[in-house]
Amino acid sequence: MNGTKRAIPQPLPKLSTGIEGFDDLSRGGLPRNRTSLIVGGPGAGKTVFALQSLVNGIRRRQEAGIFVAFEEAPRQVIANGATFDWGLAALAKSKLFLLDACLSPTAIQSGEFDLVGMLAMLKAKKQEIGAEWIAFDGIDVLLTLLHDPVAEMREIYRLRDWLADNALTAIVTAKLDNGHSGAPHYGFMQFMADCVIRLERRLEHGVSTHRLGIAKYRGSDFAAGEFPVSFGPSGIEVGAAEPAEIRHEASIERLSSGFERLDAMLGGGLFRGSSTLITGVPGTSKTTLAGKFAEAACRRGERTLFVSFDEGAEPIARNLSSVGIQLKPHVKSGLLRMYSARTETISAEDHLLKIRALIREHRPRCMVIDPLTAIAKAGGLVAARAVANRLIYMIKDERVTVVITALNEGDDPQAESTDLQISSIADTWIHLSYLVRSGERNRALTIVKSRGTWHSNQVRELVLSATGPKLTDVYTAGGEVLMGTLRWEKEAEESARETRRYAEFDHKRRELQSAEAHTGAQIKALQLDLQRQQAELAMYSNDNEVRNTTTSDREEKLRKMRSADPAARAPGAAAAHARRRIAPDPEKKGGNGATQ
Amino acid sequence: MSRSRNPDKASGTAATTVVVMRLYIAGSAPNSIQAIANLEAICREHLKGIHKLEIVDILEQPQRAMADGVLVTPSLTKVSPLPAANVVGNLNDKNKVLLALGIKGKVA
Numbered sequence: 228m229n230g231t232k233r234a235i236p237q238p239l240p241k242l243s244t245g246i247e248g249f250d251d252l253s254r255g256g257l258p259r260n261r262t263s264l265i266v267g268g269p270g271a272g273k274t275v276f277a278l279q280s281l282v283n284g285i286r287r288r289q290e291a292g293i294f295v296a297f298e299e300a301p302r303q304v305i306a307n308g309a310t311f312d313w314g315l316a317a318l319a320k321s322k323l324f325l326l327d328a329c330l331s332p333t334a335i336q337s338g339e340f341d342l343v344g345m346l347a348m349l350k351a352k353k354q355e356i357g358a359e360w361i362a363f364d365g366i367d368v369l370l371t372l373l374h375d376p377v378a379e380m381r382e383i384y385r386l387r388d389w390l391a392d393n394a395l396t397a398i399v400t401a402k403l404d405n406g407h408s409g410a411p412h413y414g415f416m417q418f419m420a421d422c423v424i425r426l427e428r429r430l431e432h433g434v435s436t437h438r439l440g441i442a443k444y445r446g447s448d449f450a451a452g453e454f455p456v457s458f459g460p461s462g463i464e465v466g467a468a469e470p471a472e473i474r475h476e477a478s479i480e481r482l483s484s485g486f487e488r489l490d491a492m493l494g495g496g497l498f499r500g501s502s503t504l505i506t507g508v509p510g511t512s513k514t515t516l517a518g519k520f521a522e523a524a525c526r527r528g529e530r531t532l533f534v535s536f537d538e539g540a541e542p543i544a545r546n547l548s549s550v551g552i553q554l555k556p557h558v559k560s561g562l563l564r565m566y567s568a569r570t571e572t573i574s575a576e577d578h579l580l581k582i583r584a585l586i587r588e589h590r591p592r593c594m595v596i597d598p599l600t601a602i603a604k605a606g607g608l609v610a611a612r613a614v615a616n617r618l619i620y621m622i623k624d625e626r627v628t629v630v631i632t633a634l635n636e637g638d639d640p641q642a643e644s645t646d647l648q649i650s651s652i653a654d655t656w657i658h659l660s661y662l663v664r665s666g667e668r669n670r671a672l673t674i675v676k677s678r679g680t681w682h683s684n685q686v687r688e689l690v691l692s693a694t695g696p697k698l699t700d701v702y703t704a705g706g707e708v709l710m711g712t713l714r715w716e717k718e719a720e721e722s723a724r725e726t727r728r729y730a731e732f733d734h735k736r737r738e739l740q741s742a743e744a745h746t747g748a749q750i751k752a753l754q755l756d757l758q759r760q761q762a763e764l765a766m767y768s769n770d771n772e773v774r775n776t777t778t779s780d781r782e783e784k785l786r787k788m789r790s791a792d793p794a795a796r797a798p799g800a801a802a803a804h805a806r807r808r809i810a811p812d813p814e815k816k817g818g819n820g821a822t823q
Numbered sequence: 824m825s826r827s828r829n830p831d832k833a834s835g836t837a838a839t840t841v842v843v844m845r846l847y848i849a850g851s852a853p854n855s856i857q858a859i860a861n862l863e864a865i866c867r868e869h870l871k872g873i874h875k876l877e878i879v880d881i882l883e884q885p886q887r888a889m890a891d892g893v894l895v896t897p898s899l900t901k902v903s904p905l906p907a908a909n910v911v912g913n914l915n916d917k918n919k920v921l922l923a924l925g926i927k928g929k930v931a
Contacts, residue, residue: 328894331909335923338857338915343849344881344888344896351885369895 239446242290242359242396245283246276248465252450253441258421260394261445262387266403266416267426272437272456272463273400275311276426277362278304279462280398282313285322290359293324293352295345298365301325311462324352330372339373342382346389353393361390362398366416380415387419421445426456436574436610439465455610457576460584466576466617477679482593482628483527485519488698489657492674492683497628497655501678502619504650505632507659512670512689513632515696516659517595518547518554520630524593525557532591532627533565534582536601540565543597551695564589575602575614582618586625594622598632599649615649654678659689669714672698688714842874842924843903849896850882854913858897861914869926901925 241255250256257263257280265273281292296304304325308315319325326349349361363386370379390397401416417423423442428435437456441449455466481496484503490496497503503520505513514535524531533554535543544554544565557563566585568578586594599618603611622629633649650656656675661668670689674682687698701714846862848855859878866874881888881896891900894911901908901924908923 326889327892330894330911334909334911335919336912337910337917337919337923338861338912339854340895340897340912341849341852341854342895343852343855344847344898345894347849347881348885348889348893352889 241447242284243287244276244280245287246279246463246465247459247461248454249439252439252454252465253422253444254448254450257396257398258445258447259396261421262390262397262399262419263422263424264416264420265398265400265424265426267400268428269402271426271428272439272458273402273426274298274304274307274364275458275463276424277364277398277400278308278315279311279313281323281360281362282308282315282318282462284360285318286313289322291322291324291356292360292362293326293349293356293358295326295328295349295361295363296365297328297363297368300329301327304364312460313462322356324356324358326352328369330369336372339375339378341378342369342385342389346385350389350393353395359396360398361395362400364400365402366399367401367403383415383419417443422447427453436576437463455576455613457574457580459577459580464580466579466613483523484630485516485521485523486696486698488687489672492685492687492698493655493677494681497630498679499628500623500626501628501654502623502652503630503655503657504653505630505657505659506635506650507632508635508661511659511661512691512696513634513659514543514597515547515550515552515691516657516672516689517597517630517632518543518552519696521563521593521595522547522552522554522557524628525554525562528562529592530590531557531563532585532589532594533563534585534594534596535565535567536570536578536596536598538567538597540567543567549693550691551693564591570601575611578602579614579618579621583621586622586627591627593628594630596629596631598634600634616652619649619652650675655682671701840873840904842870842901842926843877844874844924845877845879845891845900845902847879847881847888847891847893847896847898847900850880852896855897857913857915858899861917861920862899865914865917865920865924869921870924899923 238255240259241253241257242259243250243256244253265276267273278294281294284290284292294301294304299307301319305315305319315323328345352358353361366386370382373379373382386399399416399420420443422444425440425442427438427440429438430436437458438453439456440453441451457464457466478499478501480499481490482499483490483496484493497520505516507513518533521531521533533540533543540558544558547554554563554565558565564585566581568581570578582596596618599615602614619629619631631649631653655677658673658675660671660673662671663669670691672687672689674684676682686701688701690697690699844862846858848858862876866876879888879891879893881893893900897911897913899910899914899920904925908925910920910923914920
């Protein structure tokens, strides 16, 4: 469109190895019709990697393969391969050809030899069975017999040319101890191969762990770094980092946790396909909560898997039945699968594999892992962390609703972050704790987080009884959370106090009413009194006025009658004085009061 | 195709057993050519008239070589007398070849 032509990038053709995780790391598998080199120390899994790729090629795509065994006789290879579910013995009769390439120990060597004859034989075999794959297992064994670096190099080139001519997807394995190669041919082999994979076995905290890394991959992108490898029923599996993009379906279907109250606290229950983490110190009923979830799932008729570490399935079922959770009938019906494992003996990786195998076998819709923190016991915390993460993602990929319990050493939910660091992946996080007061330990349940849903912020008390566990409200009094008998006592006490308070109030009310009535009556009496006094006062002052007026009128009339001169009016002043005494002015009143 | 080289004559009387050998080679690869030359020299020198040699070219008969359990080339097998023996390589080390074939005391 913009005028410039761009060549469409052609992805390198690849053949999938079918090895769990590796095909993701290598973005599709090994380069088709090219050579891949696998190097590693003894017991690192080179032979298994090569053989497994061939077996998967046959089983999945009907691609025939040739396995050239330099180290072990085909008989041994088949016997070793029988420990995996490949059906190797049967394949070895049809699509898989094993060439015994072990030089007889009695063979005497005299002078130089080469691979021309062997390659001619292999070419014939390839045409006969139509092989797509070829594996040279332990080529170093043969090359070292040459006793000559120049000859080794020559044969490596010969092999490379032969592979190029024959359009075979090849896997060449060579022993190599910890990268510092004493073998001079190593450099040439790396050059010959388009893809170089390193396998390593090492001991971590007394547990043997395997690692895989892609050292080079011509013409292809790949995941750099070291990845854990584990051995499962189907061979090796690489703990590839999950695809960066997370594609989990988000269901809006709600499942019951087994507790109505808890469902209500979670805004209706757990989402289908979500992960729930239950943390708590030992004895906080994590297993009970998980067991209730499993039982509820079974009651809905959903296939369920219960994985427990360091505690047998039998004791768990028995213990749960003591609090009214019945798992055994569901085990019998086949709905529930219980699996218990010891943690110390195998690495976290192997647990992951086992759980994955169980999921694929039982196909559960709900599952419980109790407690996940146990996997950290064997093989180091870092590995366990990675495994815990992958496990949760894997379970989510399988769309299984999971409840995971995790043990806290301290009672602080935040302490969990120092442990497996799984709280951030879990969708819902429920924390169980103890409240110890007055010689009692009571269990408190809090929802720390719950993604995508409303949830209660309140603490609930988990009460266990033979009829089953249940959640009750906790009692808060004076800023304190009360539980157990303390709660009961407090409740009883509070109720008694309430009654008493009501009675007291009633009594007081009546008292006040009566007092009010009394005062009212008094007010009325006083008012009457007041009115009477006022009336009396009015009457009295009126009387006096009348009398004064009459007196002065009389004097006036008398004066008029006597025709007295104005100077004789002095008695008027005396009359005013008299009037003042009857109604004294305010200034004098205070003084009078004081003297009286 | 195999080339058989019979003993020149039955000159070796009953006193000596005939040594039956099979040499596997790969066409005209240098080591194979070398091996044929070395073996023929040994036969001339030590097994005149008392050996039977078959040369098998793997490029021509790969199935047979595989059936015989041959791996690298060149490779010499002593079929009889027993015990059977295998020598791999271009047979440059004559002493080792003689030892494997059970020819003693004739080393120069």
